[in-house]
Amino acid sequence: MSLKIVVASNNRGKLAEFSQLLGERFKLLSQGELQVEEVEENGLSFVENALLKARNAALQTGLPALADDSGLCVDALGGAPGIYSARYAGAGASDADNNSKLIHDLKGIGERRAHFHCALVFVRHPEDPAPIICEGRWPGEIVDQARGDNGFGYDPHFYIPELKQCAAELPAEQKNRLSHRGRAVAQLVQRLQSEFPRR
Template sequence: MNSKIVVATGNRGKLAEFSQLLGERFELLSQKDLKVDEAEETGLSFVENALLKARNAAAQTGLPALADDSGLCVNALNGAPGIYSARYAGNGASDTDNNAKLVEKLAGENNRRAHFHCALVFVRHATDPAPIICEGRWPGEIIDTARGGNGFGYDPHFYVAALDKTAAELSPEEKNRLSHRGQAVAAFVERFKEEMR
């Protein structure tokens, strides 16, 4: 198995997290650096979109590919922003824009429960009939006032009561151990080790 894996993301925050979690085992290359045209995310679930992205990156590079689709699901908003988390406030929206829309949508709402969800898909090649699919789920709640300077996306508004901290108040090491992406990557590493025996 090629130790080079293309990561199907242009998000530097995600790439940094993957590198911290998998960097010792694999050489991770960004699809952006390899000039991969992004896949159109036409799926209706995190798994569908991750699979589209992984197959697209593998097809364009000839390398094994790892993709995740992840986002924030808020109970009171019927799971929104969900698969639209990165563009909740519109295409090209910044983290600040997305967070502002989220807080506005939850104005007056008492049920603040939410979870981050990650679907991680690995394909050995573009037509891999048996991709490795792992998922992770990180429960918390949404707070109106941003706290913390770490992380990205909705992290400053995602409060974990057991820690009395937002995701943005955790160190990268703590977040990687607890987060939806950390859980999915840990499951992937175990699965990968089994298959490579």
């Protein structure tokens, strides 16, 4: 029997990635399906925000909860957009708006190193004193010209030098294996498998 976990996100792309990565062992439900009211993300780090979201979803559903907070950190911008990646160009900003602001802010700057960061938090219940926390990091560079039609967010501008491709040019399976989220989920799968062994 698969363990039900509520995913503290309404992002369909993210839910699809998690479902692919976690396989059939766990039944993932989005918090939207369960009418979970979103919590204010007022932490100052990816881990703090993921923990807020996971505890909130667990509290409102009575289920174990998984939350991630992830984003793009650009060295030349002091780590921005960072935890504000989804709303870099303002509340309700589209991916195109955020990408446009990013390229604008990097105008004239030669140093383009960046990384995607993912903090994944799993709580067994809302007051879980020992949440499972896994983090992944994916290094790359920012390019002005968008490339590729896969992925979402900043993927079309996130260039991986060793592959000579942007994240949005990679097939989903390859991206899921290499990405910040893929790296964090790989750790999480190991932790969950030892915690919830097959019977």
